[in-house]
Amino acid sequence: MRHHHFKPARLGIFAIYYPATILGWSITFTLVALLIFFFQKVDQNSHSVSDTLINFAPYAIAILLIFDLLCFRMGEYPSWWRKRKDVESKES
Numbered sequence: 001m002r003h004h005h006f007k008p009a010r011l012g013i014f015a016i017y018y019p020a021t022i023l024g025w026s027i028t029f030t031l032v033a034l035l036i037f038f039f040q041k042v043d044q045n046s047h048s049v050s051d052t053l054i055n056f057a058p059y060a061i062a063i064l065l066i067f068d069l070l071c072f073r074m075g076e077y078p079s080w081w082r083k084r085k086d087v088e089s090k091e092s
Contacts, residue, residue, distance in 0.1 A: 006075030015078045017071035024074070031067050035060060 005024035006017040019025040038059040039052075046052040 004074065004076040006071045008076055008078040010078070010080060017075045027070055027074075028067075031063055034063055038063070 003021070005019065005021045005027070007020040008015040008017055019028050039056055042056045042059070043052050046055060
């Protein structure tokens with residue numbers, strides 16, 4: 001049996017993942033620390049709020065995509081998606 005480091009939670013039609021193990025928490029804290037580090041680096045060289053946000057957006061998007069990929073690879077597949085997928089495959 002595979003050990004999952006992130007567990008899904010249902011948020012409407014979307015799934016959000018939360019850390020379930022020490023490794024999951026350490027990945028989450030590391031990525032949050034990277035977000036804070038890049039925000040401070042960008043904020044040092046900017047002169048306005050919009051300048052900060054525009055220059056920080058690519059870093060934030062990249063880090064959040066990495067987090068999403070890690071949650072997808074190391075997390076449990078949501079059970080409510082599995083039911084819908086099984087119904088669609090039976091109809092075919």
